[in-house]
Amino acid sequence: MTPRPEPPPAASLSYAQYSGWACCWCAKSLLDVTGAVSAGIARGREGVHVLDVEVYACPGCAPEHDRQGGTP
Numbered sequence: 855m856t857p858r859p860e861p862p863p864a865a866s867l868s869y870a871q872y873s874g875w876a877c878c879w880c881a882k883s884l885l886d887v888t889g890a891v892s893a894g895i896a897r898g899r900e901g902v903h904v905l906d907v908e909v910y911a912c913p914g915c916a917p918e919h920d921r922q923g924g925t926p
């Protein structure tokens with residue numbers, strides 16, 4: 855199995871990325887993109903608060919085996 859790239863740490867994400875509105879890697883807006891996929895869990899911690907959140911990637915950044923459809 856190819857290892858999945860880990861999403862960036864939650865602390866480094868913008869609000870849009872943290873909220874799942876933008877690609878966690880290239881910050882492209884996902885609001886008008888189809889085929890965004892889960893990129894996994896961005897880990898973070900601020901004091902006692904755990905900031906772990908599921909983040910999303912645009913089709914261009916998603917790991918190849920995670921892309922849906924579009925088979926050549």
Ligand SMILES: [Zn+2]
Nearest residue numbers: 877880912915
């Ligand atoms: Zn992207």
